[in-house]
Amino acid sequence: MKDWNEKCAVVGIYNAHNASILSYYALFAMQHRGQEASGISAANGEKIFTHKNNGLVTKVFDEPTLKKLQGIASIGHNRYSTAGEDSIDDCQPIFAKYSLGELAIVHNGNLTNAKKVRKGLIDEGAIFQSHLDTENLIHLIAKSHKSQLVDRITDALGKIEGAYALVFLSRTKMFAVRDRYGLRPLSLGKITNPDGSIGYIVASETCAFDLIGAEYIRDVNPGEMLVFEGAYSKHIPIPKSIKIFEPNPKPCIFEYVYFARPDSKVFGRNVYEIRKQMGIELAKEHNIQADMVIPVPDSGVAAAIGFSKQSGVPFELGIIRNHYVGRTFIEPTQTARELKVKLKLNPIAELIADKEIIVIDDSIVRGTTSKQIIKILKQAGAKKIHLFISSPPTISPCYYGVDTPEKSQLICANHTLEEVREFIGADSLAFLSLEGLKKSIQSSDDEAFCQACFDGNYITIPQE
Template sequence: MKEYCGVFGIYNSPNAAYFTYLGLYALQHRGQESAGIAVTDGKRITYHRDFGLVSSVFSSEHLDRLTGHTAIGHNRYSTSGASDSPDNIQPIVVSYKHGQMAIAHNGNLVNALELREKLEEEGSIFRGTSDSEVIVHLIVKSRKKRFLEKLMDALSQLKGAYSLLVMTNKKLIAIRDPWGFRPLCMGELNGSPVFASETCAFDLIGAKYVRDVEPGEVVMIEKGEMKSFRIPGSESARRSQCIFEFVYFARPDSQIFGRSVYQVRKEFGRRLARENPVEADIVIPVPDSGVVPALGYSQESGIPFELGLIRNHYVGRTFIKPQQKMRDIGVKVKLNPVPGLLKGKRVVVIDDSIVRGTTSRKIVRMLREAGAKEVHMRISSPPTKWPCYFGIDTPTREQLIASSNTVDEICSYIEADSLGYLSLEGMIEAAKGSKCEFCTACFDGDYPIEVPDSIVEQAKKE
């Protein structure tokens, strides 16, 4: 699996670029491939972007040159478009008839190929390959007169996941798709409106969380005045907030979809213990995403919690390494067992998910080599059986081990003594929601939007 992106924006602040830099730093976990910041002083937009982590992309000299009072930023991991093309790094900045515009996009459009072909037939020339560039062309080519009308015209043609920040020379606009796939939070810092993918970005800069941008909402700020609009037709969309945000993506200290990630993740572990009990000596997490559910499992089961796997924090998240070879190496470099703790013990291992199964098998073997007597794998989500087309580049269905294997067969493959998953019903209840509130397509194949065959075939090629 690959992760997607993080966005951050701030309006009318004397330190706009610096606060955006800090916001992206807090959102680094959402994308480690590239980063960028665009800033406006009311007359022109300047920007800097490059491959790498936020800390390596931006120096103090870069930030000093990004002068202006309003800024947007973006951390990227490619969910659509070639990862090695500099033209796909965001924010995308363009000049057109009415001035300049910058855009930062988190999500994936399922009708991007269709829209791109149509635009190209009409004469549009694309520099990159990301679906985000399609949005820019739709706005610029709209025959509507006012910018808001152009934007609404473009948004009404989009299908899929998009949490967007759009900045012109004088405006900042935050947009969340009608289905609400991706989180987008609104805050306030010393009177300046702030937007971010997660509230942990607000905490770092001292901003106050106000509310979430609602599904289908367009929040526009111009001349110090904030106005809210609705995307045409958004009222009929089925709310489909990505439940995998709680499983893995969001930081546990964030609040998304109106809920504490920490509390939801801990409840996943409690439910998992009730649904899949086992006699054991210790409960250990696969760090870091397994830590909070492991605490819940331990507290519910009464089995002591221990840190049996130590993570090297100078290694990136193996989950989002772009190549399988790098992922395999990353498992060995990233995690190391504590032999004295594990020797002769019956161990419950808590992880957030099993994708191909190769990482889980390596972890089980590692624990046995460290002396574990028994290894019982427990997963704080249901079996991942279906690809995601809304912002997470999961493997094809053929590569997802749970799509063609039973739990017993997966258990045998990863060489564990037992294997248990959190049920879909238990997961939804733990998130204090209902099935009609979340997108659970990666678990049950119930896609809230019809996915064109062209997108499915493109995913297989990639």
């Protein structure tokens, strides 16, 4: 499924001798969450240095650039736009000088009252340099009359609504915070420096910890702020925890379906095991036999393995993904859209010709990508194609940092199951139930997730 756009990665490194390099590797590990732009800010106790640009992590940074980002604290960001435009002004980190010194911010999420807050700030004389909702925070912090940065941040957070995992970097301190719902993920880890001193990392996914050898400690709690200070001491204290808001946890359930890397631990659970269980539950709900089960790579692989395990239908890698396809600068015609799918996905005709196959994908949004996948499989000679989706039908757009289309463009929100099946051209179509998804996550009765994309029940909606 390729109609969802992954939604940004953030990282913060504190008290590490090569902080900017560690941020670089963490962002590299989380490249799947955003491919439009990347940026890093580093602090050395006196000044903040920032470098950012459009493009992948490996394009934006090289060794000379990273050497210029001096300091033992740094923050970083991979961007896929949900608010803002495709320009360098809308890359993160956002940086500004203000009365208390210098400040850089990275943000994963979407502020649902951003337009209202921005208008109020402009009416009071604020001048904005970007289209980002994150820039509201710079102005709110600068306007606060509190004498300490931690109090100014708390002031600013009290004026915004929506989804956020935020990391702030001053010249000497770092702050990490999640909204009261914990919609977007943020985990805390420990770094052991070569001299034996201890540093810390916060990141959107724990796959970033694995690459740099950090030890997972716990998630940052919903409504919690962690304060990192004392960076220039060999033995810094553990981050100070401040309860900013009364927590009301409703983490995004779609992190498990698609966004997160399967080797990550998100919201305290391993993503791969959950996706495999989704495939098991899908097979329990829809008992069907065929010659083989094949995944749409890469997000459908774990669910297809689970489906094969439960159903007994053999698993095969019938579709191969080209991982080296970037953006294609051609007109968005129907021919171009079909070519885009072929550039990324290629079926093994010798394997699937004259076979009845079960295709496992993670979701259907507009339906156009699924239609093209079914088409290329039929052209490769598949005799019969059953498309099984390891999540419920997507019926509502997301306002919390996920770039979904308007409801009018969501095929499952406007058509019956049979109409969707007919449009995409599969011989049969089935979805995992919402109950099956929750069972896969093994959530307790009193544990709630944000599942507005599947049931339309929003926590908070945008304000004009």
